[in-house]
Amino acid sequence: MxxxxxxxxxxxxxxxxxxxxxxxPVEVVPLAEAGDRVLAEPLVADQDLPPFPAATMDGFAVIHDDTSPWREIIADQFAGQVVDVEVTPGTAARITTGAPLPRGADAVVPVERTEVRDDHVIILQDDVRPGENVRPVGADLRRGEVLIPAGTVIGPAEIGLLASLGRAQVAVSRxxxxxxxxxxxxxxxxxxxxxxxxxxxxxxxxxxxxxxxxxxxxxxxxxxxxxxxxxxxxxxxxxxxxxxxxxxxxxxxxxxxxxxxxxxxxxxxxxxxxxxxxxxxxxxxxxxxxxxxxxxxxxxxxxxxxxxxxxxxxxxxxGQQPVLPRPVTVVLEHDVESGDRIEYQRGVVWADGEGVLRARNTGSQSSARLMSLIGANAFLLIPPRDRLYRAGERVRAIIREPIEGQPEGDGGWEPGG
Amino acid sequence: MxxxxxxxxxxxxxxxxxxxxxxxPVEVVPLAEAGDRVLAEPLVADQDLPPFPAATMDGFAVIHDDTSPWREIIADQFAGQVVDVEVTPGTAARITTGAPLPRGADAVVPVERTEVRDDHVIILQDDVRPGENVRPVGADLRRGEVLIPAGTVIGPAEIGLLASLGRAQVAVSRxxxxxxxxxxxxxxxxxxxxxxxxxxxxxxxxxxxxxxxxxxxxxxxxxxxxxxxxxxxxxxxxxxxxxxxxxxxxxxxxxxxxxxxxxxxxxxxxxxxxxxxxxxxxxxxxxxxxxxxxxxxxxxxxxxxxxxxxxxxxxxxxGQQPVLPRPVTVVLEHDVESGDRIEYQRGVVWADGEGVLRARNTGSQSSARLMSLIGANAFLLIPPRDRLYRAGERVRAIIREPIEGQPEGDGGWEPGG
Missing domain, CATH: 3.40.980.10 (MoaB/Mog-like domain)
Known part of the structure; x- marks a missing residue:
């Protein structure tokens, strides 16, 4: 045979x-058309991001151990507009989120913790740590780092990284x-x-x-x-x-x-x-x-x-990776009869209050009955052992859709909300 | 305020x-364009399916308690071609999967359990149950049954049901x-x-x-x-x-x-x-x-x-239903510091060998760091309690992608394979 x-x-x-x-074959497409395609080459960082130390809050760029009671505002440092000034003791520069830290400064005090009087600012925060509210060079990614492996489907975050690194053209699988x-x-x-x-x-x-x-x-x-x-x-x-x-x-x-x-x-x-x-x-x-x-x-x-x-x-x-899904283990909610062949039962899998995956099938598993697929977020893998799998026993399952908590949950949608 | x-x-x-x-607004589109659209009206069965008793195997349509040692083959009943014959004791009709059962017959014996000699067939199966290998009228769906609720995204099974019921035009949300x-x-x-x-x-x-x-x-x-x-x-x-x-x-x-x-x-x-x-x-x-x-x-x-x-x-x-995801419960694999606001940490959730969901975050959670989203199949919901959540504690998570078994699993992909 x-x-x-x-x-x-x-x-x-x-x-x-x-x-x-x-x-x-691999083809090269403009970045705007790369969404949901499969990346053909790994994305490797060819630069540090951010390329400059950047403010993470709107506020004032200062020297952290400057003890001046008030400081002269020597510049407005907006994102995208670099002013060539140096912050020295007794001075500060107004700065917005994402803007480069001016020379001399080593911390940003949020605007809520300051008080502006004419051309001066009073820092209301007692203790300013060096590097506070500053994203140092390379904090987000470091030159040489493999950011996205080849074979990844390009989603919102992946296309954002490609854009950040200036990949206006992207090699993807046809x-x-x-x-x-x-x-x-x-x-x-x-x-x-x-x-x-x-x-x-x-x-x-x-x-x-x-x-x-x-x-x-x-x-x-x-x-x-x-x-x-x-x-x-x-x-x-x-x-x-x-x-x-x-x-x-x-x-x-x-x-x-x-x-x-x-x-x-x-x-x-x-x-x-x-x-x-x-x-x-x-x-x-x-x-x-x-x-x-x-x-x-x-x-x-x-x-x-x-x-x-x-x-x-x-x-x-x-070239998509991984090529095969890894099945999960689930606890059966009801008895399931196994047959003479491996069966891919259409099922619903959810997580209970303890985080344990539980599963039921979608009723009659006739192969003509499309209804068995409606609402099925998983295939329950029932081995061919000609025996009954009992409620409470564990079997394996391939998950098809994002799973959710149990329907009769506490109803709360967010923690501490 | x-x-x-x-x-x-x-x-x-x-x-x-x-x-x-x-x-x-709702718009009506041809069936072939309805994929991945949101169904605007529930799909209700306006007929029984199958509309006739149908063979589920290739074989011979017989009378289950006919005891004739061999039977005359009176017709070939293919799917889509209805012959008007009646199976009587001592006769059988050749039949293919999906074809309507001829009058008189009440079971199908698979071709592997028969032996054909010229224009006769010998049934090698001892005991034939009535209805064996026959899908009765309405087995797949019954007239009046709500098959798909409004608000469902139309996937492969949903579009198949729409096609089966003759919905050449489908009402979907714009x-x-x-x-x-x-x-x-x-x-x-x-x-x-x-x-x-x-x-x-x-x-x-x-x-x-x-x-x-x-x-x-x-x-x-x-x-x-x-x-x-x-x-x-x-x-x-x-x-x-x-x-x-x-x-x-x-x-x-x-x-x-x-x-x-x-x-x-x-x-x-x-x-x-x-x-x-x-x-x-x-x-x-x-x-x-x-x-x-x-x-x-x-x-x-x-x-x-x-x-x-x-x-x-x-x-x-x-009008998509459900409008909100239901978070699951997961067990933290490492300590997580909570902050002063509810935090949506980017994380990886997988099911361990017992079917328990486990989670880790994707490293630095800076909001400028797109890398925190790469490979993240979940958001871990960390309540604003200004305390440490310890490894082994449970938090809630919103799952973004189908989850998988643990990477260091037993490697087996199917049961009994």
Missing amino acids: TVTDRLLPPTQAIEIILREVRRL RPRVSVLSTGDELVDPDQEPGPGQIRDSNRFSLVVAARRAGADVVWSGRGPDDAESLRRVLLERCAESDVVLTSGGVSVGEKDLITRILDDIGTVHFRRLFMKPGKPFHFASVGQAYVFGLPGNPVSAIVGFEILVATALRAMT | TVTDRLLPPTQAIEIILREVRRL RPRVSVLSTGDELVDPDQEPGPGQIRDSNRFSLVVAARRAGADVVWSGRGPDDAESLRRVLLERCAESDVVLTSGGVSVGEKDLITRILDDIGTVHFRRLFMKPGKPFHFASVGQAYVFGLPGNPVSAIVGFEILVATALRAMT
């Missing part, structure tokens, strides 16, 4: 995917070009009324949203034709124009499972079936320079298969 | 924001139109070399990415002019063309804090200062139909202020 026919555990399937997929193709005689478009035995195509829409959320550029989506020859032509065309082609349907063992046969014919199939639930039939193939993921037709299987396997491939192709 | 001058706890500031902001304006004499663009006392503008880029991630349509971003009259004109123009204007800088108590004075002049200021760290100076004002958030110039203060207050306003404006 070859690897392609074995029921593969998801870990082995992921190993194969990570071995097969290649990194996409977005994966993805095509989404649903197959199946029984499918009609959402605006059509299904006839006897027909259902509306939902996977195409689900997979487009999932692919965009994973950072892909969805270049095409549609329903595949019913006959083998046209489907083969569409698939070849999509593979020529995409990095990744997602199909749904046509991969189980029935006679009309066209995708299976076409992939065997036009490409190299790496595996076909997974030892997981939902999503046992799952093809992964190379066709030319493209990768084809043949997802199951069941809507839940398609989404779970995307998140566990396809999203991993996309992260690997863009 | 009016409310605008008091140091407001963040909870009170949020109450004011939620009282002031109005819901944006995206908030947001303008982003940085102010400050000391700022230069990222491609410019800062002169003495100058720094590069980073907040504009951070706030654009943050606003987009929060679902906004960023209609404009730029640096404000230095003189009061031009700045006032730009601000009025932005307010006329935006639902929300974000400014950064110009809000502390120094003499050049232009935004404070302009907002007083052109609009109604609801509050100016918050009892929180970072982000004490923080303005919220109404100018015509627009809301202005005057964020501090410090990069960390701007991002934290955005996430805690502006993102909340945007959720309220689009």
